[in-house]
Amino acid sequence: MINIESISKGFGGQELFSDTGLQINPGEKIGLVGRNGHGKTTLLRMITGREEPETGAIRIPGDYRLGYLTQHIDFSQPTVLAECMQGLNENERDHSWKAEKILAGLGFSPEDMQQHPGDFSGGFQVRLTLAKVLVSEPDLLILDEPTNYLDITSIRWIAGFLRSWPREILLVTHDRSFMDSVVTHIAGIHRRVIRKIAGTTDKYYEQIVQDEEIYEKTRLNDEKRRREMELFITRFRAKARLAGMVQSRIKALSKMEKRESLSRMESLAFSFRNLAFAGKQVIQVDDLCFAHDPDLPLIRDFNFTLAPGDRVAIIGKNGKGKTTLLKLLAQKLTPDSGRVTYNPGVEMGYFEQTNVQSLNPTSTVEEEILLSHPDLDRQQARNICGAIMFEGDNALKRISVLSGGEKSRVMLGKLLAKPLNLVLLDEPTNHLDMESCDSLVVALDNFEGAVVLVTHNEMFLHALANRLIVFKNDTITLFEGNYGEFLDKEGWDEEAVAAQDLPEKTLNEIKISKKELRKVRSDIIAERSRQVGPLKKKVQKIEDEIEEHETILEGLNAEIQSAVDLKDGKNIARISCAIGEHQTRIDELFDTLEKYSDELDEQLRRFDEQLNEL
Numbered sequence: 001m002i003n004i005e006s007i008s009k010g011f012g013g014q015e016l017f018s019d020t021g022l023q024i025n026p027g028e029k030i031g032l033v034g035r036n037g038h039g040k041t042t043l044l045r046m047i048t049g050r051e052e053p054e055t056g057a058i059r060i061p062g063d064y065r066l067g068y069l070t071q072h073i074d075f076s077q078p079t080v081l082a083e084c085m086q087g088l089n090e091n092e093r094d095h096s097w098k099a100e101k102i103l104a105g106l107g108f109s110p111e112d113m114q115q116h117p118g119d120f121s122g123g124f125q126v127r128l129t130l131a132k133v134l135v136s137e138p139d140l141l142i143l144d145e146p147t148n149y150l151d152i153t154s155i156r157w158i159a160g161f162l163r164s165w166p167r168e169i170l171l172v173t174h175d176r177s178f179m180d181s182v183v184t185h186i187a188g189i190h191r192r193v194i195r196k197i198a199g200t201t202d203k204y205y206e207q208i209v210q211d212e213e214i215y216e217k218t219r220l221n222d223e224k225r226r227r228e229m230e231l232f233i234t235r236f237r238a239k240a241r242l243a244g245m246v247q248s249r250i251k252a253l254s255k256m257e258k259r260e261s262l263s264r265m266e267s268l269a270f271s272f273r274n275l276a277f278a279g280k281q282v283i284q285v286d287d288l289c290f291a292h293d294p295d296l297p298l299i300r301d302f303n304f305t306l307a308p309g310d311r312v313a314i315i316g317k318n319g320k321g322k323t324t325l326l327k328l329l330a331q332k333l334t335p336d337s338g339r340v341t342y343n344p345g346v347e348m349g350y351f352e353q354t355n356v357q358s359l360n361p362t363s364t365v366e367e368e369i370l371l372s373h374p375d376l377d378r379q380q381a382r383n384i385c386g387a388i389m390f391e392g393d394n395a396l397k398r399i400s401v402l403s404g405g406e407k408s409r410v411m412l413g414k415l416l417a418k419p420l421n422l423v424l425l426d427e428p429t430n431h432l433d434m435e436s437c438d439s440l441v442v443a444l445d446n447f448e449g450a451v452v453l454v455t456h457n458e459m460f461l462h463a464l465a466n467r468l469i470v471f472k473n474d475t476i477t478l479f480e481g482n483y484g485e486f487l488d489k490e491g492w493d494e495e496a497v498a499a500q501d502l503p504e505k506t507l508n509e510i511k512i513s514k515k516e517l518r519k520v521r522s523d524i525i526a527e528r529s530r531q532v533g534p535l536k537k538k539v540q541k542i543e544d545e546i547e548e549h550e551t552i553l554e555g556l557n558a559e560i561q562s563a564v565d566l567k568d569g570k571n572i573a574r575i576s577c578a579i580g581e582h583q584t585r586i587d588e589l590f591d592t593l594e595k596y597s598d599e600l601d602e603q604l605r606r607f608d609e610q611l612n613e614l
Contacts, residue, residue, distance in 0.1 A: 001025055002047065002064070002140065004194070007056030009042060016042055018192040021056070024140065029162070029169040031179040033201060034189030036389075036405060036433040040172050043189070044068070044142055047170070067138025069146055073125050075117040080108060080128055083117050087132030102131045106161075121318055126150060126158065140168040147175050148430055151318040152456050153492050174434050176201050177459040199605040201434065207601070214590075225583075228557065229253045235564055245576070270387065270412070270443030272349075275419035279343045282306045282422055282450045283329060288338035290321075290328060298324055302338070302476050304469070308421070310450045311464045313483065316471025322454045323352070323426055325469065325476070329452060330424050349415040352426040356407040361400035365390045368399065368410055372417035381417070388413040405431030412440075421449035429457050458483070528607040535600045542593045546586055553582045 002024040009017045016039035024030060034040050045051040046058055048068050060066070077083040084099040092098065103113055106127045112120075117128055126146060133141065143162075147155050155178055162169060162182045173179050179186075179201060186204040187196040197204050229249045236245070285304040291297035298321035306312065314322045327333040329340055330350045342348070359368055369381040376384075385395035388409045399407065408431040415423065423444070429437045441463050444451055455461065461483035468479040468486055479486050556579050563571040 001061070003059040004047070005057050005059065007046070007053035007058065009039070009046070009051075009053050011042075015192055017053070017189075017194070019056070020193045022187055022194045022196060024168055024170065027166075027168065028185050029165070029183045030171065030185045030187050030196065031183035031201065032170060032172045032187050032189070033179075033204065033434055035435055039189050041144065043194075044144060044170070044172065048142065064140070065136060065138045067133035067136055067141050069130055069133050069141070069143045073129055075125075075128075078116060079114050080117055080120075081113040083128060084113075084131045084135060087135045089136055099131070099135050102134050103128075106131050106134075121151075121154075124154075126154065130158075130161075138167070140170060141165060142170045144172045145174065146171075147173055147178055147456065150456060152315060152458065153317055155456055155458075156492065174429055174432055174437055175457050175459070176434055176437065177457070177462070179434075199601075200608060203601065203605060203608070210597070224557070226253065228560075231564070245573075270416065270439050272416060272423065272443055272447045272449075273419040274448040275347050275421045277308050277345055277421040277449065279345060280307065281343060282308055282310075282346055283343070284341040285329070286338055286341070288328060288340065289336045290324060290333065291336060292324075299328070299335075299476055304478060306422075306450050306452065308450055309448070310452075310467060311444070312450075312452045312467045312469060313461050313465035314452065314454045314469045314471070315456075315461065315483075320471040320474075321476065322471055326352070326424055326426050326452065326454050346422055347418065347420050348422040348424060349418055349420045350424045351411055351415055351428055356404070356411060359399045359407060359410060361398065363399055364396050365399070365402075365410055365413075366395040369413050369417050372414040373419070376417055384413050384416050387416065408432070420447075423447065423449060423451050423453075425451070425453040425455070427454055427456070429455065429460070524607060524610050528603075532600065532603050532607070535596060535603060538596050539593065539600060542589055542596065546589045546593070549582045549586050549589070553579065553586070556582065 004022040283306040288302040
């Protein structure tokens with residue numbers, strides 16, 4: 001168990017944490033969320049001892065072991081086995097059997113263990129890096145963006161592995177669906193405070209929104225009451241017969257906590273510029289063939305038509321040709337045979353990770369955006385800079401000082417600057433935080449043109465794709481349907497994993513028929529409706545009553561103002577009593593609302609967990 005107590009930390013005038021804490025309890029799998037630059041990596045570094053908090057303490061039992069899987073893959077040994085043994089504890093450096101056992105459990109054969117780490121795919125390189133961490137037998141497994149550059153099948157494998165992990169996990173990832181499939185709790189860094197709740201990211205963000213709405217509503221009500229009290233005190237301070245009421249309000253005013261207005265949170269606000277397109281098809285692909293090695297063709301005789309409004313996802317394992325196909329569609333590569341034909345009037349925007357090299361290191365962010373399209377003026381360029389989180393003077397930063405993630409945001413900003421009717425995207429989420437990924441999904445959904453994207457993010461696939469280009473079993477096929485339909489009808493062959501890859505419980509779950517799964521799911525949903533429905537009605541009834549009392553309160557505030565203007569002391573006293581009664585009732589209702597809302601959230605969390613297990 002780890003206790004983080006009242007820590008504070010900041011860099012360069014920016015406060016990341018302010019007198020906040022977190023407790024990681026036995027068996028908890030915690031997803032750590034927060035915007036880029038708000039302290040996720042700093043918190044991991046403090047937990048692992050690479051940095052110290054300015055105030056407060058991080059208490060870790062002496063015999064408690066930490067295992068830290070970073071997103072940077074680096075190998076120094078000639079074989080997989082030797083590389084894995086690097087992770088052994090100091091007194092176990094010669095225990096090769098221990099490393100062999102872990103590697104076998106992660107899918108490496110005895111022959112694989114003697115090969116060079118660089119001979120393996122990205123997915124197995126991550127497994128090897130994970131094995132180096134696991135041989136130290138950590139109590140807490142810390143993972144920083146473990147899915148970056150992995151394909152879907154590798155991500156689904158590692159999700160299954162982490163679900164079966166028997167001890168604690170602290171996970172940072174931009175992939176919301178991956179996080180939700182693994183964790184039991186979410187710990188969010190928001191306004192310099194860490195808050196942990198049981199459940200998924202949806203539950204956490206809903207709670208944050210609800211809390212901030214209640215805070216702001218309470219703040220406005222407090223401000224209104226404060227002004228009313230101050231006005232009453234000013235007007236009637238000299239009236240002897242009202243001295244008691246005046247003193248009462250003075251005391252109440254001195255005890256009122258002054259709530260500060262919440263500052264606006266920066267977030268990416270993507271919005272693509274739509275260019276009208278009147279044609280019936282955007283791209284026509286005929287008999288497309290391509291191979292880097294003539295003996296190993298990646299794409300053979302592929303035919304495809306892209307229509308306006310299509311959302312096409314290219315999916316499959318790494319190294320099978322997804323990015324190559326996207327480059328062929330973008331006409332950045334020349335096919336060996338066949339052709340890609342753009343219809344007249346098509347304006348294409350293309351995003352790929354390596355495009356950041358095309359940025360001029362001496363230019364500012366604003367200058368790069370201005371150069372994207374001739375019809376942009378400086379104000380429009382500044383607006384786009386703000387949308388990609390380079391507000392104010394940050395728009396004047398030179399490209400040379402930006403991080404890889406910031407450069408990726410600039411590349412997305414250059415796409416926002418152009419009127420387009422076709423967008424091609426290659427792994428656009430790798431350097432975005434979770435909120436930015438959500439914004440990008442919304443922007444792509446609202447875009448009127450066609451979209452073709454390569455992504456391993458299953459949230460994007462479920463939310464956007466209406467057609468799929470699938471690289472599977474060394475072939476390329478077109479699947480006419482969404483990602484959910486693909487999983488139901490075809491799925492990934494790797495789902496039938498070997499016994500050493502997943503625990504017995506997971507294998508038993510895989511054997512359940514789809515019909516049985518649907519029945520169990522239907523039963524859970526029915527039971528959720530039966531139990532949650534009455535609670536929702538109670539919550540709605542209380543909210544309606546609060547609104548009713550607040551409407552009456554508004555009328556009474558107007559009445560007391562008129563009575564004050566007329567110096568009608570009798571009415572002032574009567575109306576003040578009525579205001580007090582309604583305000584007291586509103587406070588009672590808010591307490592009751594909080595109780596039922598917590599009960600409702602707990603019920604929903606329980607049913608969500610049951611559904612997630614399916």
